Amino acid sequence: MKPIAPDSRPGFTLVELLIGMSLSLMIMTAVLSSYVFLGRSFTRALGITSANQPNLENQGRQTVAWFTQDVRMAMGLAGNPPTPTASSLTLVLPTSTGTTTVQYSYDSVARTLTRTPAGGSPRILHSHLLSCSFGYYDSAGNAYTSYTNYLSGIRQIALTFSAQAGSSTNQTLSQVYQGQSPRLVLRNRPFLYPHLSTYDTLPL
Numbered sequence: 709m710k711p712i713a714p715d716s717r718p719g720f721t722l723v724e725l726l727i728g729m730s731l732s733l734m735i736m737t738a739v740l741s742s743y744v745f746l747g748r749s750f751t752r753a754l755g756i757t758s759a760n761q762p763n764l765e766n767q768g769r770q771t772v773a774w775f776t777q778d779v780r781m782a783m784g785l786a787g788n789p790p791t792p793t794a795s796s797l798t799l800v801l802p803t804s805t806g807t808t809t810v811q812y813s814y815d816s817v818a819r820t821l822t823r824t825p826a827g828g829s830p831r832i833l834h835s836h837l838l839s840c841s842f843g844y845y846d847s848a849g850n851a852y853t854s855y856t857n858y859l860s861g862i863r864q865i866a867l868t869f870s871a872q873a874g875s876s877t878n879q880t881l882s883q884v885y886q887g888q889s890p891r892l893v894l895r896n897r898p899f900l901y902p903h904l905s906t907y908d909t910l911p912l
Contacts, residue, residue, distance in 0.1 A: 767836070768871065771834045772887060779889075785862070797812055808825065810824065814837065820832050820834065838884065843866040843868065846864075869888070
């Protein structure tokens with residue numbers, strides 16, 4: 709009768725498994741710590757945090773939404789006479805008791821587009837702009853290339869802008885975001901009134 713041979717299959721003992729798991733845990737902890745450290749360093753270098761990290765797409769959608777809403781409600785352009793430019797315009801909006809105004813202005817130095825209602829506080833709609841311009845069109849969709857003596861023909865307005873966040877010094881520039889509104893028709897009045905400053909007395 710032959711003796712039974714001991715089990716010679718290869719394997720790990722419990723002690724070896726515990727040692728291997730401990731070493732793996734130490735390595736994973738070191739890798740994770742390095743990742744967190746690099747992430748924080750990048751955030752400090754860029755000067756942003758997860759709470760205020762610029763989101764160009766969200767700011768772009770917000771800008772177009774505000775502008776679209778205001779132009780569709782507008783009765784016309786304000787001023788005496790109104791002087792819309794490629795970088796600013798003031799819209800006349802109806803209210804329950806008369807009219808009010810809201811101004812849009814682009815600051816190329818601060819790289820911001822600001823919306824300022826009459827009697828209210830300015831609101832920065834976009835804060836990372838590379839360019840921003842307002843376009844003006846007649847009823848046939850032809851663009852105006854001059855900013856004098858054409859107010860009575862304006863029937864459509866559009867906003868076009870581009871934006872980029874980050875810093876070239878730190879090589880953290882984002883891709884350029886391009887945004888624009890559709891050509892928005894001034895619907896609340898069939899004609900504009902270029903030389904009136906009191907809009908409560910506009911004819912119906």
